[in-house]
Amino acid sequence: MNINVDSDLCSQCGVCSKVCPMGIIDPADEVQLPRVHEGMDAVCLSCGHCEAFCPSGALTFTDMGDKTHESVISKGAISPENLGLFLKSRRSIRTYKPTEVPYATIESILDIVRYAPSGGNSQLVEWLVIHDPRVVRNIAEQTIDWEREVAKSSLPMAPRASAMVAAWDKGTDVICRGAPHIILALMAEDKVMAMGDVITGDAIIALTHFEIAxxxxxxxxxxARVLLIASQNRSSLLEYLNLPEGRRIVNAMLFGYPQYAPQFIPRRNPPHVTWR
Ligand SMILES: Cc1cc2nc3c(=O)[nH]c(=O)nc-3n(C[C@H](O)[C@H](O)[C@H](O)COP(=O)(O)O)c2cc1C
Ligand code: SF4
Ligand code: SF4
Incomplete structure (x- = not known):
């Protein structure tokens, strides 16, 4: 992978380094523009966030085949163009303001989300909203404790766990990303046992609606996959979450007000379609 930075446009604001989910972009200094840390190319997700969030249009991420580079211009009535722009401008947010989202706003979002499709219209997804940022921080701490154990193990995910622990110890919240809130999609344990993937997919659909709404x-x-896996493997964390009786966590998402807004839509692969 490769990033190019236009020295005439770069204001050395540091946003690209802050939004990179893998933390591999070294910020600009007196002699160099922002650059991918040596030897870290293989860790790049090709997510294009460095390009999408650059406020000056100075950074180009050059690894994707799609050369289009649309600007995020406006919201509006839902024409196909506007809906496409809205959906394409959604990004996973990993830097948040500490400002809390009001309960009423979360309720308004969930009121939209309840119209998400579900298998047989079963509508089995329930929600646990962790609204208290101190509890969110505590969950992140317990998750990183579990990652420390994984890092010392011979499990295949040990190297990734080590990298996360190292980043955490340097002060980066790689678990909850400083988000003030977590939403957990829950389902009744007996239904999950009986129907498995047939219904757990509904939680992913519902959370996808949540992110969009x-x-x-x-x-x-x-x-928040890391948090999800930790909750499935560390009983003390599950106890701390204190789920309603007979419920299981099916998936998890962080949310809050973004610290940075994407200015561009990053490149993505073209659709892979087989026509018959
Ligand atoms: C099922 C699923 C699990 C994910 N888990 C994580 C996660 O644990 N941590 C994280 O930072 N991003 C996670 N992501 C976000 C992806 O990395 C992100 O969607 C991808 O890099 C594309 O970026 P975009 O969402 O901004 O387009 C997850 C995405 C999905 C769909
Ligand atoms: S986000 Fe853009 S302007 Fe800011 S330091 Fe990175 S490349 Fe330069
Ligand atoms: S494409 Fe994503 S992971 Fe790769 S350097 Fe840019 S922000 Fe980081």
Whole structure:
């Protein structure tokens, strides 16, 4: 992968370094423009956030085949163009303002989300909203404790866990990303046992609706797979979460007000379609 930075446009604001989910962009200094840390190319997700969030249009991420580079211009009535622009401008948010989202706003989002499709219209997804940022921080701490154990193990995910622990110890919240809130999609344990993937997919659909609807309220979100896996493997964390009786966590998402807004839509692969 490669990033190019136009020295005439770069204001050395540091946003690209802050939004990179893998933390691999070294910020500009007296002698160099922002650059990918040596030897870290392989860790790049090709997410294009460095390009999308650059406020000056100075940074180009050159790894994707798609050369289009649309600007985020406006919201509006839902024409196909506007809806496309709205959906394409959604990004996973990993830097948040500490400002809390009001309960009423979360309720408004969930009121939209309840119209998400579900298998057989079963509508089995329930929600646990962790609204208190101190509890969110505590959850992140417990998750990183689990990552420390994984890092010392011979599990295949040990190297990734080590990298996360190292980043955490340097002060970066790689678990909850400083988000003030977490939303957990829950389902009844007996239904999950009986129907498995047939219904757990509904939670992913519902959370996807949540992320999209939240965007209309100026709220950003990010899937929290690490937290999800920790909750499935560390009983003390599960106890701390204190789920309603007979419920299981099916998926998890962070949310809050984004610290930075994307200015561009990053490149993505073209659709891979087989026509018959
Ligand atoms: C099921 C799922 C799980 C994910 N888990 C995480 C996660 O644990 N941490 C994280 O930072 N991003 C997570 N992501 C976000 C992806 O990294 C992100 O969607 C991808 O890099 C593309 O970026 P975009 O969402 O901004 O287009 C997850 C996404 C999905 C769909
Ligand atoms: S975000 Fe853009 S302007 Fe800011 S330091 Fe990175 S390349 Fe330069
Ligand atoms: S494409 Fe994503 S992971 Fe790669 S350097 Fe840019 S922000 Fe970081």
């Amino acid at each position: 939240a965007q209309a309220f100026g709220i950003g979100a990010c899937w």
